[in-house]
Amino acid sequence: MKNIFAFESIEEIQSYSADIEQLNEKLNAYQALLEKEFGLEDVPQAIVWTSKETATTIFSNFPVPAFTNEVRICMSPSVQEWRELYLTQLEGQHNERIEKYYNEITLDHVFCVLAHELTHHLELFIEDFDSERENSIWFEEGMCEYLSQKLTLSAEQYKELVAIESELIKLFKEKYGQHSLDEFGIGSYETTSLAAIMLNYWRSSKAVKYIVEDCHNGDIRKVFELYHVWDKVGRKVPLTTYFGVEAF
Template sequence: MKHIFAFERKEEYEKHQDTIQRFKKKLKEYQQILESEYALRDLPKGIIWTNEELATTVFSEIPIPAYTNNNLIYMSPDIETWRNILVKTLDGNELPYVQRFYENFSDNQVFIILAHELTHHSDLFLDEFEDERVDSIWFEEGMCFYLPRKLLLSEEEFNDVTFVEMKLVEAFKDKYGEHSIDDFGIMSYQGNLTSIMFDYWRSYLAVKHLVEVQANHNVNDVFKEYHNWHKEGRKVPLSQYFGINSFC
């Protein structure tokens, strides 16, 4: 993959140079895991390292400065940007533990966001980037967080971020949880930051439940069922097929 730097000032690049180099090395290691175990065959052509403003107003209108398409991953490496974004998702709610976690959001947790974007390129996911990407976006988004978190974070880091997202789903389920998890899609991005992230939090927790509870920690069995659902013609919503009514 090419690494392309899109900063408006040289000083901005220099500020993030060390972080980018660390992330590049770690991503190469994670890439090898995906290639050997999770059907990563076609890499994106490159990563565009940039800042929040360019990522969300010039390259795209997606309000989160990390995303991918068939050819490129866009990523802000700035940890303060991510801390500020994530604190905003509390939307004024008093969640002291969550706020402290986000105010001290770690370098490792930011890297997971980048690893999430690369995971989207696995051929285990059935929808192509140019497709409408309906019916199972929650599964892909949830799995793209579950895999790198489970594979790359320590047990403590994994449990911490899981607990935080459980608390956030509990806090916002009455306000943002009326729609089905199967409705996660393009319409999700028409809400505010918290409603957008709610779908990500809920999707991650749903996939974690599928892998660790229903499949007894066998992620391959979960992918097998996901592929069976597709082969059978997607006759019912994926959440119904998996029987995870509590996440609907």
């Protein structure tokens, strides 16, 4: 993948160069893993490295500075920008544990976001980038979260992340989560609340973790096989019902 820099000054590029180099090294290793284990074939042509402001106002109106399409990934490499963004999810609520966690995230956690975007390019996902991506978006987003975190973080880092996101679900599910995961779709991004958007990701990731680890003994390929069976037989029931995760 080519690296394209969309910053406003040479100084800004230079300030992130070491982190971008490290992120690229980690991405190369993760890409090789996806190719070997999950048949990744087509990857984006480029990564556009940019600031949060540029990513969310010029390249997109999505409030998170990381996204992908068929040809490129757009990504902020700034650990500090990600710390600040994650803290806004609390919507002014004080939670010492969550605040401490997000104030201390490292480049490892930022890399999970980049890895998430690359994972979207697996041919194992049914929906195309240009489709409406309804009915099963929770599975794709949840699996991208699960794989990018489970396969790149240490066991301790992953355990801590799962605990934090479980706490966030408890904080916001009553306010923003009174809908089935099957309703997670394009319209889910229209809200102005970052917590409402991210709650869909936390819930989806938790559901996928349950399906993979509790229901199928960690066999990710088996879960993908079942996902394709659900599609091939005509999606006769909602995907949450098919996998038994209606309560998530």
